[in-house]
Amino acid sequence: MKKPRVILADDHTFVLEGFKKLLDVHCELVASVEDGRALLEATVNLKPDVVILDISMPKLNGIEAAKKLKKQVPAVKLIFVTMHADMAYVDAAFRAGASGYLLKRSAATELMQAVQSVMNDKFYMTPLITKEVMTSFLNPAQTRLATIDDLTTRQHEILQLVAEGLSAKEIADQLKISHRTVEFHKTRIMEQLRVHSTTDLVKYAVTHGIVTTS
Numbered sequence: 001m002k003k004p005r006v007i008l009a010d011d012h013t014f015v016l017e018g019f020k021k022l023l024d025v026h027c028e029l030v031a032s033v034e035d036g037r038a039l040l041e042a043t044v045n046l047k048p049d050v051v052i053l054d055i056s057m058p059k060l061n062g063i064e065a066a067k068k069l070k071k072q073v074p075a076v077k078l079i080f081v082t083m084h085a086d087m088a089y090v091d092a093a094f095r096a097g098a099s100g101y102l103l104k105r106s107a108a109t110e111l112m113q114a115v116q117s118v119m120n121d122k123f124y125m126t127p128l129i130t131k132e133v134m135t136s137f138l139n140p141a142q143t144r145l146a147t148i149d150d151l152t153t154r155q156h157e158i159l160q161l162v163a164e165g166l167s168a169k170e171i172a173d174q175l176k177i178s179h180r181t182v183e184f185h186k187t188r189i190m191e192q193l194r195v196h197s198t199t200d201l202v203k204y205a206v207t208h209g210i211v212t213t214s
Contacts, residue, residue: 004119007046008032009039009053009062010081015104019052019081035208036060044072050115055082055089056209058164063089063096064156070097077118081107083211085129100124150192156210158185162198163205 008019008029016032023029027050033044035058043051051069052159053064068076078162079100080093093101099118103126110126117124151159154175161171168182188203196202205211 012183038066066096
């Protein structure tokens, strides 16, 4: 059986090295990247079978990257490996197109199993949070973070870049939009999230895993 072609995405080098050791025998590792935008470029160019990614990554978080990847490379299988056990993140990951979700603390025993499952067109969910998943299906209104889901893709991008410390001009240059457009989106984001300062926006982004403090 042909080895699945895999791209790894995580902003911690030691995590990438650990994943490589876990998968090296059974998979063809075609690339490893450390931010969401590099992941998009690598996936579009290399067309892997599987992408293994984190939620919290620089430049473009894993949820938003997943949405873009499923539009640009629909056949790719996405497996999230993350520290986030909260059902809101699980829900967001599968809504974005994930086929698998597991926690970093169990990756050593579950990662290859997850790859095999998604390659057989099955979904994989870590047993560590399966009970919570069933509860969420029975009570979906209790788990959905409507304020996050209400943000557009562009708003997510701008929120992340603001939280990473970029100025409005730097954001405008990176996204190739006008300074005025950036300020408009930032104002709308603050209104929707009911925050009143850039500091509050950064706190929101960190709290919801859009950026990390490390």
